[in-house]
Each structure stands twice: as C-alpha cells, then as structure tokens.
Amino acid sequence: MKFKQWLAPLVYLASNWISLIGVVLVTTAGILWILLIPSTMRGGHATGPYIGILQFMMLPAVFFAGLALIPLGMWWFKKRNKGRLPERFPPLDFDNPRFRRLLAFLGATTMANLVIGGSLTYKAVSYMESVNFCGQTCHVVMKPEFTAYQNSPHSRVECVSCHIGPGANWFVKSKISGSWQVISVSLNLYPRPIPTPIENLRPARETCEVCHWPQKYGGDRLRIINSFTDDERPKLTRTVLLMHIGGGNGYEGIHGAHMGPGVEVRYAHSDKQRQKIPWVEYTGKEGKKFVFKADGYKEEGPGNMDVRTMDCMDCHNRPSHTYELPERALNKAMAAGDLDLELPFVRKASLEVLKQKYATTQESEREIVRRFKAYYEKNYPELVKTKAASIDRSARAVLAVFSRNVFPEMNVNWGNYPNNIGHTDFDGCFRCHDERPSTSGGRTIPQDCETCHKMLAQDEEAPKVLTDLGLGHSWQTGLDKGK
Ligand code: HEC
Ligand code: HEC
Ligand code: HEC
Ligand code: HEC
Ligand code: HEC
Incomplete structure (x- = not known):
C-alpha cells in the first residue's frame, strides 16, 4: 500500500x-x-x-x-x-x-x-x-x-x-x-x-592458425620472380628460388627453425616498427637457450626494450596489406601485360612518374597520366600519332600501380610499411640474420645464401631450370595479352 x-x-x-x-x-x-x-x-x-x-x-x-x-x-x-x-x-x-x-x-x-x-x-x-x-x-x-x-x-x-577473431577476452x-x-x-x-x-592484434596462434597451421606446410616451394630491365626495349628476366619452407613437425627449413615443436624465438626491438633488433634469444629443440646480440650491443639482456615472442606475423606482417616499392609493383604490372612494352624506355618513363610527389589523390590521377604522355610527346612526337591508344592504356596502368600503393591523404608513401618477408626491399630476415654470433659461441644466425633458399637463377632471360620444366615461355606471364 x-x-x-x-x-x-x-x-x-x-x-x-x-x-x-x-x-x-x-x-x-x-x-x-x-x-x-x-x-x-x-x-x-x-x-x-x-x-x-x-x-x-x-x-x-x-x-x-x-x-x-x-x-x-x-x-x-x-x-x-x-x-x-x-x-x-x-x-x-x-x-x-x-x-x-x-x-x-x-x-x-x-x-x-x-x-x-x-x-x-x-x-x-x-x-x-x-x-x-x-x-x-x-x-x-x-x-x-x-x-x-x-x-x-x-x-x-x-x-x-x-x-x-573468436573468444570473449579479445572481444x-x-x-x-x-x-x-x-x-x-x-x-x-x-x-x-x-x-x-598494431598492439592489440590477436596472436597469430589464434588467427592465422585457424586456417593455416605450421604443420601443414613442408618441403620446398619454387618461387619465380619476374623483373624487367630499364633498356629501350625492356627485357623480361627471371629469378628462380627454391624456398626451404620446411615445417611439418620437424625443425627443418624456415618454418621449422622458428616454429618447430618447442622452439621459441624472443627478440627485443629498439624501434616501434620492429625493424631494429639488437637482442635475440633462441630456445631450440633440446630446450637450450642461446642469446645473440647485434654488433655493438653491449648489455646482457634486453634492457628496457620491448620484448616479443616471434610468431607468423613477424615474417608475414603483410599477409593482406601488401604495399610494394615502385620497381616491384611495376614489374608485376608489366609481367601482367598491362603496359605496352614496345613503347621505348617505358619502364624508365614509368618509374620517373611514379616516384614523384603528389599532394592529393586527385592530383595524382590527373598528373600521372599527363606526365607519362608528356614524356612521349616530348621525346617521340611521331609515336604519339601512331600509338595514342597504347600510350593511354599504359599511362592508366602506371596510375593503377600508384593508386594501389600510395595514398597521399593518409600520408602513405612508397615504403612506409616495411614488408618483413624477404631482405631485398627491406631488412626483413636480415634484421636478425646478419651472422651475429651467440654469446656462448659456436653458432650464428646465418646469412649464408643457401640457408633459406637455393638460387636456381638470378635475373636470367632464359633460366635453364625453367626451360627444363617447360616453364620458360612468356605465356607464363600475361605478356601475350591481346596478341
Ligand atoms: C590475413 C589477415 C588480415 C586481414 C584479412 C586483414 N588484416 Fe589488417 N592487418 C593484418 C596484419 C598482420 C597487420 C599488421 C600488423 C602489425 O604489424 O602489427 C594489419 C594491419 C592493419 C592496419 C594498420 C595499418 C597497416 O597497414 O599496417 C589497418 C588499419 C588494418 N590492418 C585494417 C584492415 C581492414 C580494414 C581489413 C579488411 C578490409 C583488414 N585489415 C584485413 C592482417 C589482416
Ligand atoms: C579465414 C582463413 C584465413 C586466415 C584467418 C588467414 N589466412 Fe592466409 N590464406 C587463406 C587462404 C584461403 C589462402 C589461399 C589464397 C590463395 O591461394 O589465393 C591463404 C594464403 C596465405 C599465404 C600464401 C600467399 C601466397 O602468396 O601464396 C600466406 C603466406 C598466408 N595466407 C599467411 C597468413 C597469415 C600470416 C595469417 C594471419 C595473419 C593468415 N594467413 C590468416 C586463408 C586464411
Ligand atoms: C621466420 C619467418 C616465418 C615465420 C615465423 C612464418 N613464416 Fe610462413 N613463410 C615464410 C617464408 C619466407 C615463406 C616463403 C615465402 C615465399 O615462398 O615467397 C613462407 C610461406 C608460407 C606459406 C605459403 C606456403 C606455401 O607452400 O605456399 C604459408 C601459408 C605460411 N607461410 C603461413 C605461415 C603461418 C600460418 C605461420 C605461423 C604459424 C608462418 N607462416 C610463420 C616465413 C615465415
Ligand atoms: C627475430 C630474429 C629472426 C628473424 C626476423 C628471422 N630469423 Fe631465422 N633464425 C633466427 C634464429 C635465432 C635462428 C636460429 C639460429 C641457430 O640455430 O643458432 C634462425 C634460424 C633460421 C633458419 C635455420 C638456419 C639453419 O642453420 O638451419 C632459417 C632457414 C631461417 N632462420 C630463415 C629465416 C627467414 C627466411 C626469415 C625471414 C622471413 C627469418 N629467418 C627471420 C632468428 C630470426
Ligand atoms: C634468412 C633467410 C635468407 C637468407 C640467409 C638469404 N635469403 Fe634471399 N630471400 C629470402 C626470402 C624469404 C626471400 C623472399 C622470397 C619472397 O619474395 O617471397 C629472398 C629473396 C631473395 C632474392 C629475390 C629478390 C627479389 O627480387 O624479390 C634474391 C636475389 C636473394 N634472396 C638473394 C640472396 C642472397 C644473394 C643471399 C646471400 C647473401 C640471400 N638471399 C640470403 C631469405 C633469405
């Protein structure tokens, strides 16, 4: 009441x-x-x-x-x-x-x-x-x-x-x-x-390994990398690597060495982007620990640097946001047949345009096409008359390469986001693999060229290994597109 x-x-x-x-x-x-x-x-x-x-x-x-x-x-x-x-x-x-x-x-x-x-x-x-x-x-x-x-x-x-990814905690x-x-x-x-x-990215064990797991991949894998020369008539050359991916349940190869059962690699980085790694601790299959220090690093332990346990993302840090350097991106577009390789010095002209600064996306959209065409108008006025369509198509392909990789509004320029998978464009593997010795002696983190891959050909026009396999033809690329 x-x-x-x-x-x-x-x-x-x-x-x-x-x-x-x-x-x-x-x-x-x-x-x-x-x-x-x-x-x-x-x-x-x-x-x-x-x-x-x-x-x-x-x-x-x-x-x-x-x-x-x-x-x-x-x-x-x-x-x-x-x-x-x-x-x-x-x-x-x-x-x-x-x-x-x-x-x-x-x-x-x-x-x-x-x-x-x-x-x-x-x-x-x-x-x-x-x-x-x-x-x-x-x-x-x-x-x-x-x-x-x-x-x-x-x-x-x-x-x-x-x-x-799943799970209440991360949620x-x-x-x-x-x-x-x-x-x-x-x-x-x-x-x-x-x-x-990204500090709060989920650990790879819980994300990548939902679909991939280290045991699944084993053995070697053939990698063919197409490049082009800067000549008047660019020539296709190929690098052929046999990557020792390894894995399985063993300790062999790239995956086995860092991800094998019981293996743990911990490292300290002195910069936020994890590009400088003065201190590495390796726990091998027998559970023994080894510490490797970069040249000039004096302290015993990691000091006050951040320490991280290596997982998939330390090598595959760009599994889905792969930005490339202009040369590599252009090689891909050329191999796909997006540019007319009969235009004289097409690679040189493209790179020149790609490497210039553009303040906004709009400016790049306007200027890249214009400048590319201007190169031919200036140097090959005759060609512009006979090959206008193909110059236009190539100019747009160059613009597409730019737009995939550079975002002026977000200050994303060539090379802002390092890719750690190799060692040619960025330090990548060589952040650690620089022959640094272990403090207890007897081992190094090796840089020997055969450690990670066997180089079957480097920048060759007709690598024997590919012709032997029947892979030597240009139809392996998109070069014959439209012919
Ligand atoms: C296959 C896994 C994967 C997928 C799918 C994925 N990302 Fe990422 N993302 C990553 C990794 C790995 C990094 C780099 C993390 C690091 O180094 O800290 C990253 C970084 C980022 C960054 C930070 C900036 C940068 O480029 O490094 C942003 C923003 C981002 N992702 C947004 C997205 C968006 C939006 C999508 C969907 C359209 C997406 N991601 C899909 C794995 C992924
Ligand atoms: C939801 C499932 C899924 C997740 C999660 C996932 N992937 Fe993948 N990944 C795939 C599929 C499917 C392919 C094969 C795509 C293809 O063949 O085109 C692939 C391909 C790859 C490749 C091979 C690329 C190549 O060039 O052949 C790598 C390396 C890779 N993933 C790494 C990662 C890493 C590292 C992560 C965690 C950041 C991750 N993936 C998360 C499904 C996934
Ligand atoms: C030490 C660096 C490193 C680590 C750690 C690493 N990978 Fe790899 N992974 C590589 C390299 C290098 C390749 C070969 C790339 C190539 O062939 O271009 C590769 C290849 C792959 C492929 C493609 C295999 C194929 O046969 O096509 C997948 C998928 C993959 N890794 C997933 C993973 C996952 C998932 C993890 C975490 C469990 C992981 N990797 C950890 C370096 C690493
Ligand atoms: C954070 C440091 C670090 C990074 C980054 C790193 N590694 Fe390693 N790697 C090591 C250590 C430590 C060892 C073990 C050395 C030893 O056995 O004494 C090792 C061993 C290896 C081995 C086995 C070497 C042998 O003698 O059998 C291979 C193969 C390898 N790494 C490949 C790679 C590749 C490929 C990359 C880049 C995608 C890479 N590593 C990046 C630290 C690193
Ligand atoms: C620690 C492992 C490791 C060592 C040691 C190593 N490489 Fe590599 N190398 C890689 C990986 C990983 C890639 C990238 C494959 C890919 O693009 O996926 C690569 C790619 C390359 C490429 C192709 C570059 C391109 O155009 O994409 C060349 C050339 C090369 N390595 C040469 C060498 C030489 C020469 C040495 C000896 C000084 C060496 N590598 C030592 C791991 C290694």
Whole structure:
C-alpha cells in the first residue's frame, strides 16, 4: 500500500509528453540492449568491434537521456500546473486514465521493440562484422588497407578474422579499441599513416592458425620472380628460388627453425616498427637457450626494450596489406601485360612518374597520366600519332600501380610499411640474420645464401631450370595479352 501511495504522484506527474518520450527512450534502449546480448556474448565467432559502440556507447547514451527526460518532464508539468495539482493523487488502478495510458505506452513500446528490434539487431550485427563496414565506412582512413587487401591472397577473408577473431577476452578488448577508433575518426584525431604494429592484434596462434597451421606446410616451394630491365626495349628476366619452407613437425627449413615443436624465438626491438633488433634469444629443440646480440650491443639482456615472442606475423606482417616499392609493383604490372612494352624506355618513363610527389589523390590521377604522355610527346612526337591508344592504356596502368600503393591523404608513401618477408626491399630476415654470433659461441644466425633458399637463377632471360620444366615461355606471364 505504501509503495502505491508513493508511486501515485509519480504516475500522475509523469503523464506529460516529455516524460512519456523519456519512457519510450528508456524502454527502447533497454530492450535493444538485452536483444544484443546473445550476439555479443557468443563465443567461437568473430564479432566486429562496432557492435560494441552500439551496445556500450550509443544505447546507454539513449537510455540515460531518456532517464533524464522523465524527471525533467515531471518538473515542467508541476511548474505549469502550479496550484492546480490535486490534494490527493488518484490511486493506481484501472479506473485511473493516466495510469492506463502509461501502461498502454509501455506495452506498445515493448511490443514494437521486440518485433522490430528482434529482426533489425541481427541484421545490424552482421553488417557491422562485414568487410564493407570495416573497410569502407571509414573510407579515407582505411582506404590504404582496404585497397591493398583487395589485391591480396586474403581478399576473401573478413577483416575481423585477423583483427579480432573468436573468444570473449579479445572481444572485450576490441570493443574498447573499436569504440576509440570511431571517436578518433569522428574527431579527426587519428594519426596518418595509421601506425604499425598494431598492439592489440590477436596472436597469430589464434588467427592465422585457424586456417593455416605450421604443420601443414613442408618441403620446398619454387618461387619465380619476374623483373624487367630499364633498356629501350625492356627485357623480361627471371629469378628462380627454391624456398626451404620446411615445417611439418620437424625443425627443418624456415618454418621449422622458428616454429618447430618447442622452439621459441624472443627478440627485443629498439624501434616501434620492429625493424631494429639488437637482442635475440633462441630456445631450440633440446630446450637450450642461446642469446645473440647485434654488433655493438653491449648489455646482457634486453634492457628496457620491448620484448616479443616471434610468431607468423613477424615474417608475414603483410599477409593482406601488401604495399610494394615502385620497381616491384611495376614489374608485376608489366609481367601482367598491362603496359605496352614496345613503347621505348617505358619502364624508365614509368618509374620517373611514379616516384614523384603528389599532394592529393586527385592530383595524382590527373598528373600521372599527363606526365607519362608528356614524356612521349616530348621525346617521340611521331609515336604519339601512331600509338595514342597504347600510350593511354599504359599511362592508366602506371596510375593503377600508384593508386594501389600510395595514398597521399593518409600520408602513405612508397615504403612506409616495411614488408618483413624477404631482405631485398627491406631488412626483413636480415634484421636478425646478419651472422651475429651467440654469446656462448659456436653458432650464428646465418646469412649464408643457401640457408633459406637455393638460387636456381638470378635475373636470367632464359633460366635453364625453367626451360627444363617447360616453364620458360612468356605465356607464363600475361605478356601475350591481346596478341
Ligand atoms: C590475413 C589477415 C588480415 C586481414 C584479412 C586483414 N588484416 Fe589488417 N592487418 C593484418 C596484419 C598482420 C597487420 C599488421 C600488423 C602489425 O604489424 O602489427 C594489419 C594491419 C592493419 C592496419 C594498420 C595499418 C597497416 O597497414 O599496417 C589497418 C588499419 C588494418 N590492418 C585494417 C584492415 C581492414 C580494414 C581489413 C579488411 C578490409 C583488414 N585489415 C584485413 C592482417 C589482416
Ligand atoms: C579465414 C582463413 C584465413 C586466415 C584467418 C588467414 N589466412 Fe592466409 N590464406 C587463406 C587462404 C584461403 C589462402 C589461399 C589464397 C590463395 O591461394 O589465393 C591463404 C594464403 C596465405 C599465404 C600464401 C600467399 C601466397 O602468396 O601464396 C600466406 C603466406 C598466408 N595466407 C599467411 C597468413 C597469415 C600470416 C595469417 C594471419 C595473419 C593468415 N594467413 C590468416 C586463408 C586464411
Ligand atoms: C621466420 C619467418 C616465418 C615465420 C615465423 C612464418 N613464416 Fe610462413 N613463410 C615464410 C617464408 C619466407 C615463406 C616463403 C615465402 C615465399 O615462398 O615467397 C613462407 C610461406 C608460407 C606459406 C605459403 C606456403 C606455401 O607452400 O605456399 C604459408 C601459408 C605460411 N607461410 C603461413 C605461415 C603461418 C600460418 C605461420 C605461423 C604459424 C608462418 N607462416 C610463420 C616465413 C615465415
Ligand atoms: C627475430 C630474429 C629472426 C628473424 C626476423 C628471422 N630469423 Fe631465422 N633464425 C633466427 C634464429 C635465432 C635462428 C636460429 C639460429 C641457430 O640455430 O643458432 C634462425 C634460424 C633460421 C633458419 C635455420 C638456419 C639453419 O642453420 O638451419 C632459417 C632457414 C631461417 N632462420 C630463415 C629465416 C627467414 C627466411 C626469415 C625471414 C622471413 C627469418 N629467418 C627471420 C632468428 C630470426
Ligand atoms: C634468412 C633467410 C635468407 C637468407 C640467409 C638469404 N635469403 Fe634471399 N630471400 C629470402 C626470402 C624469404 C626471400 C623472399 C622470397 C619472397 O619474395 O617471397 C629472398 C629473396 C631473395 C632474392 C629475390 C629478390 C627479389 O627480387 O624479390 C634474391 C636475389 C636473394 N634472396 C638473394 C640472396 C642472397 C644473394 C643471399 C646471400 C647473401 C640471400 N638471399 C640470403 C631469405 C633469405
């Protein structure tokens, strides 16, 4: 009875439009919040960080705004009806029209939310996990990663598979950083380019190894790398490497040496991008530890540098955002037949244009094509008349190479994001493999050229190994395109 007496004035005062809107907001936010629980708490499924923004930021904001509106409305109602308020408030029963109206309101809102929200939240959740949402919602911000991603072997793997992955613990972490990302994008606080390494990337054991596992790969793999000379008529040359990938359950080859059973490589890096590695500790198959120190590094241990345990991402740090240097990117485009190799000095002309600075994407789109054409107009005016179409096609191919790798708005230029897989474009393997000796003597981290690959040919026009295998023809590339 006490409770009802106490509630009666509240119900009376709350029967104004402001308070009722508050009631609707509180109910809606509350119900949607509850509806979201199953999709955010389920384990074993990758979930995007942005649902978190909905659940942990937007819905609570609506909820509390609604909660604030209710007393605000009452206060306003009381003020407006000063002196006209009844002595005794009508009791809470179904004869009380105000009480009936409030109940009807609550009932209708709840029903509507259950019906509409129930189906909408599911859609919203799946949308927020999608590649489109991650890659395109923050269009400018994520453009470099999204573009590089589309050209990668992982272009069908969702962003969240690598960046979040299953499991409640990582899920909660990603919520917080996801929310922060949205705030920093809306307020324009984010750094350009987006810094790597990403501190909160999930460990490779839980992401990459869902689809790949070290035991799966073994033996050697043939790598053929196409390049072109800078001559007037560029010539296709090939480097053929037999990569000792190794793996299996053993200790052989590249994977075995770092990822074999029981093997652990820990290293300290003195820069944020993990390019300088003065200290390495190797635990081999017998459980014995060896420490290797770079030339000139005096301290015993890692000192106050960050220490990291090596995993897939320390070599494959660009599995899906592979930015290339201009030479390599151009070689690929040329091998694919995107440029007309009969244009004199086409490689030199292209590189020159690619390496210039462009302040905006728009400028690059305009200037690259123009400058490429200008080269031929100046040096080969006759050719421009007979080969206009092919010059235009080649100019656009050069622009495409640029647009895949350079993003002026994000300050992403050639070579901003080092790729650690090799050692020719960036230090890569040679960050450690520089013949540094172990402190206990007897071993080094080897740089011997046969350690990681057998070089079957280097920049040869007709490598014997390829002709023997029947792979010597230009149809191995796209060079004959359109012929
Ligand atoms: C196959 C796994 C994988 C997929 C799929 C993937 N990423 Fe990444 N991403 C990485 C790795 C690995 C890094 C580098 C991490 C490091 O070194 O800290 C990275 C780095 C980034 C960075 C930091 C900037 C940079 O380029 O280093 C952003 C931003 C990013 N990814 C966004 C995305 C978006 C958006 C998608 C989907 C369109 C996506 N990623 C898909 C693995 C992946
Ligand atoms: C959801 C599954 C999935 C995840 C997660 C995944 N990959 Fe892959 N990865 C693939 C598939 C599928 C291919 C083969 C694509 C092809 O052949 O074109 C592939 C190819 C590769 C290749 C070979 C590329 C080449 O040029 O042949 C490497 C290296 C690789 N992945 C590394 C990684 C690393 C490192 C990670 C973790 C950051 C990772 N992958 C996460 C599915 C995945
Ligand atoms: C020490 C550096 C290093 C580490 C650590 C490493 N890889 Fe590799 N991986 C390589 C190199 C080098 C290649 C060969 C690349 C090439 O052929 O161009 C390779 C090749 C691969 C391939 C392609 C194999 C094929 O036969 O096509 C896959 C997939 C792969 N790695 C996945 C992984 C995964 C998953 C992990 C983590 C469990 C991992 N790698 C750890 C260096 C490494
Ligand atoms: C963080 C440091 C580090 C990086 C980076 C690194 N390695 Fe290693 N690697 C080592 C250590 C330490 C050993 C063990 C040396 C020993 O056995 O004493 C090793 C051993 C190897 C071996 C076996 C050598 C032998 O004598 O049998 C191969 C092959 C290898 N690494 C390949 C690679 C490749 C390929 C890359 C680049 C994709 C790479 N490593 C990057 C630290 C590194
Ligand atoms: C620690 C392992 C390791 C050692 C030691 C090593 N390489 Fe490599 N090398 C690699 C890897 C990994 C790649 C990249 C393969 C790829 O592109 O996926 C590579 C690529 C190359 C390429 C092809 C570059 C291109 O155009 O893409 C050449 C040439 C090469 N190495 C030469 C050498 C020579 C010469 C030595 C001896 C000084 C040597 N390598 C020692 C791991 C090694």
